[in-house]
Amino acid sequence: MSKKRKITIITGFLGSGKTTLLTNLLKDPSLKNTAVLVNEFGRVGLDHHLLRRVDERTLLLGGGCLCCTVREDLVNSLRELLDHDHRGDIEPLDRIIIETSGLADPAPILFTVLTDTVLQHHFEIDQVIVTIDAVNGQLHLDRQPESMKQAAVADKMIITKTDIASKEETEQLVSRLRLINPSADIIESVYGDVDSVELFAPNEKVNHNVSGSFDTSVKGHHASNTQTISLTFDQPLDWSAFGLWLSMLLHARGQDVLRVKGMIDVGDRGPVLLNGVQHIIHPPEHLDEWPDEDKRSHVVFIMRSIESEQILLSLHAFQDILGSRASIREKMEVH
Structure with missing residues (x-):
């Protein structure tokens, strides 16, 4: 099977600089084999030979869960690009960048690519990149649920x-964002000036980010019902049992698990990378070796309306088959 084409999602609240970032990125010659799908053009025009505009058309599946929504427009656009690629009408595609609207939830995009029978064999989600305005970012996080979710x-x-x-x-x-999502890399930028090599580099050192110390000194913001916890397992985990436990958790409370990310010791030479948004779990990636000397399992949950004690009680009920007992290294109430 040929190598999968990478999909990068660029999102961010209205006016946060998504289009400016994208415009600068597309000046990089190394991204010439990149297609761009946009929901909104913004005020800065994009001059790119593989630019497509998509109007958000969705199909809500049974159960009413908004994160499990099929983006019909996205399916059609990606299949069309794939067809042009296979026929040789365009240069071979390396990457597709999807720029969302400012009010968009990225979860339906992930769900669409990872569950469509054709797309899942030809594309893989590379990463979700979010632009956040340094001037208005705090206000957006306080007042706009979409900004917090992004x-x-x-x-x-x-x-x-x-x-x-x-x-x-x-x-x-920055301190507040590290509380909300300690596993994300944070890059500062002016006028969208970002090194594309740094931007598209894989973020594999999850255990550094999730087990480090966090600045909890941010003051003056309205409390929310979102919290982030970091779990550490000192012994290797039974991967099948952990997968069963996680599947049960997401089935029951998937809409309230905004993000789960981790690096799992399953007893092999290298760890398994875990990456999920709500119900949607990326295919686990097995690394050949650990990135550093810390070979314990670390998992971060960003949750809404779920107490960390509930997670621990559930995990401990599974501990005999999991092979390891969880401990909370950090617990952060997000404000």
Whole structure:
């Protein structure tokens, strides 16, 4: 089977700089074999030979869960690009960048690609990149649920407009974002100027991010019902049992598990990377070796309306078959 084409999702709240970032990225010659799908053009025009505009058309599946929504427009657009690629009408595709609207939830995009019988064999989700305005980011997080959700599901967060924000504003925003999503990389940018190599580099050192210390000194924001916990397992886990437990959790409370990310010791030479948004779990990736000397399992949950004690009670009920007991290294209430 040929190598899968990567899909990168760029999202962020209205006016946070998504299109500016994308416009600069497409100037990089290394991205010439990249197709772009956009829900909104914004004020900055995109001049790219593989630009497609998609209008958001969705199909809500039985059960009414918004994260498990099929983006029909996306299916059609990706299949059309795949057909052109196979016929040789375009240069071979390496990557597709999807720019969402400012109010979009990225979860339906993930669900669409990972569950469509054709797309799942030809595409893989590379990462979710979120742009966050350094000037208005705090206000958006306080008042806009979409902004909080976008930050929670990000693999990389790009802090924009740092040239017109004070140093204190930027530092407070970064501290808050590390509370919301400690497993994401944070990059500061002015006018969308980001090194594409750094931006598209894989974020594999999950255990560094999820087990490190967190700045919990952010003050002055409205409390929310979202919290982040980091679990550590000192012994290897039974992968089948852990997968069963996680499947049961997501089946019961998937809409409230905004993000789960981790690096799991299953007794092999290298770990298994775990990456999921709500009900949607990416295919687990087995690494050949550990990125550093810490070979314990670390898992981060970003949750809404779920107490960490519930997670631990559930895990401990499975501990005999999991092979290891969980401990909470950090528990953070997100404000």
